[in-house]
Amino acid sequence: MESRASTTPMSIENRDHACPQCGETSAVTTSPYLHTFRYGSGESAVDLAIELPLRRCCACEFEFLDDEAERLEHEAICKHLGVLSPTEIERIRRRHGMTRAIFAQVTGLGEATLNRWENGIKIQTLANDRYLRLLALPLNMQMLKRFGSSAQTSSYSANLNVGKFPALSESDLVRHRQEQTSFALRLAA
Ligand SMILES: [Zn+2]
DSSP: OOOOOTTSOSEEOOTTOOOTTTOOSSOEEEEEEEEEEEESSGGGOEEEEEEEEEEEETTTOOEEOOHHHHHHHHHHHHHHHTOOOHHHHHHHHHHTTOOHHHHHHHHOOOHHHHHHHHTTSSOOOHHHHHHHHHHTSHHHHHHHHHTOOHHHHHHHHHHHHTTOOTTOOHHHHHHHHHHHHHHHHHHHO
């Protein structure tokens, strides 16, 4: 059996990778490329190193990186920050067999926000990251499902939009203000 030399490309790619230069679809090969980049600024800046798939077109010799490299770079940053990667977030949602819309409805997370996390456009805050990790547990998801129907959720959002506290009536608010006033007077005396 013939052993592969280290310079042998990782694979001869199929039609998925068209050369952006000449458009050739059957001549793109992939080989590993060590990429180092700086993440962050000031004292928290770090140098991260990752292996990326470098594409090379055998027809016109053009070399390029594509969205797979972008995805890997984003995952390296998530790993460095200690938060879930887009793939891991999507895996959690799919484990529950939920669409983004359903997942958003049950968890109270915004569907657009979820979309940004899963596509690597934005990285979730540490608090949301911890929340997502808890959501991976079926028991926690079952508990959330009990919290309320979509009707309640949308009425909560609607109330927030007009700037009222959904749980307090107008008279509650007046009473609250009066209590604050008398408390302030007592302090001054
Ligand atoms: Zn080409």
